[in-house]
Amino acid sequence: MHVPDGFLDARTLVATAGLAAVGLGLALREVRRNLPPRRVPLIGLAAAFVFAAQMLNFPVAAGTSGHLIGAALAAVLLGPAAAVVAMTAVLLLQALMFADGGVTALGANVLNLAVIAPLVAWAVYRGVRSIAGEGQRATLLAAGFAAWSSTMAAALACAAQLAASGVVAWGTVVAAMGSVHMVIGLGEAVITMLIVAVVVRARPELVLSIDPAVRATRRRSIAYGSALAIGLMVLLAPFASSLPDGLEHVAERLGFAGRAAAAQPAPLPDYAVVPLAEASPWLATVVAGAVGALVAFGVAWFVARALAAPGPAGSRH
């Protein structure tokens, strides 16, 4: 999902760089103010760990293999602010040392993979844990669903940037990135859960002490639950079809519309690639998003059940 140089236009580059700088700046401030000094070196080493873990192969089929992205894993293991800093370091090193991911697109990549992905992961992780509780199984379920959600959020953000740059039509890129990353996100979820399960068994306090404040009452659970459900609907469904209208509207008002039209010499109606979507694009997106989220939640639930030890967390040590 690393955007290389040469794909995004100047407007998108500047906007994403600004947003990434704000997100990173807030995270750095939060770490300086609230993280105990003894955890600061861990951010650097954890960044190296994420890089190393990304090199592990997870065989899929026919000789292909997937690998970890790591934003959700970092959020679960380090907390949100430290995860933002660690993931930014990963992307900076990849761009400056290995030419992996563009230099001008660094703002966009940091925004998608180091700001949006860990923060969405953290929000979902906390949300699910506050409903499902603090046991091992709940933690794993929350980590898995958080990994899937963060992958989807990063992919959609990336799609939005490519579309805003006039490189591809919004409907095409959302359909392509969305559907591919629904599956990639499942892999990310399972890998994240497997790794968190190992860490929880060996050193439960490393995972469970990150967020000691979660003490869910039933009423709060219901509130969080409905907020999460609404949030997911907002994030996954109408987001996809309402945003381009919003973008076009803004573009028209700011006078970009002429330029955008020039960049797309023969515009097809959006969503023409997906036959189902031709009848009712909004409904199709809602259905696709909801089904994807449900499947991901189901997979996370089953894997969590299979992985969690029967006793209370950490009973093996």
Added chain:
Amino acid sequence: MLRDRFLSPYQHGSSAVHRLPAGAKLLAAVAGILLVVLLPRAAWGGYAAVAAGLAAIALAARADLRGMLLRLLLLEPFVLGIALLALLKPGGVPLFLSMLTKSTLCLATMILLTATTRFSDLLAVLWRIRVPALLVTTLALMHRYLFVLLEEMERMQRARRSRTFVAGRTSAWRNSAQVAGQLFVRTSERAERVYLAMCARGWKA
């Protein structure tokens, strides 16, 4: 090995390009990339000029051209993957070609920079241009321990391989996750020791 080669982009050398200050090279590389990104889509003459300039610098650096080309080929699939999306658009072929060219030129620029400049020198530049200290510290620690952790991971995988005979897909996933999970546990223990060592040497957050 391909992986080891990928992980060590820097090539020792004593050419004029190697000896240039890292800050100047980084500035030049970023300026070059910005130029390529902002060139109009059909500016084929401009692309050719940039390519010629890069080739001249690569020759002046007496760098390992084959190695750099191999690195370019390794990174090209990611570029191609995104560029292909443009083909889905009607009349997307010129767009596809120009984006592919732009990205390849930018990739080549960064590969040339990293082949002739140590990452630690680039870090020093980031420190001088006042990138927040916490971020530079994180990057420096990451760079310092990256290869330590990769070697540790390698050892754990070797130990696992020498004890496991069957490697189905499920067990492969579990094994990789086991390695990653254990690696994180060891990483956090190492971070504790690093913290104590840093404190002993007068480090303050």
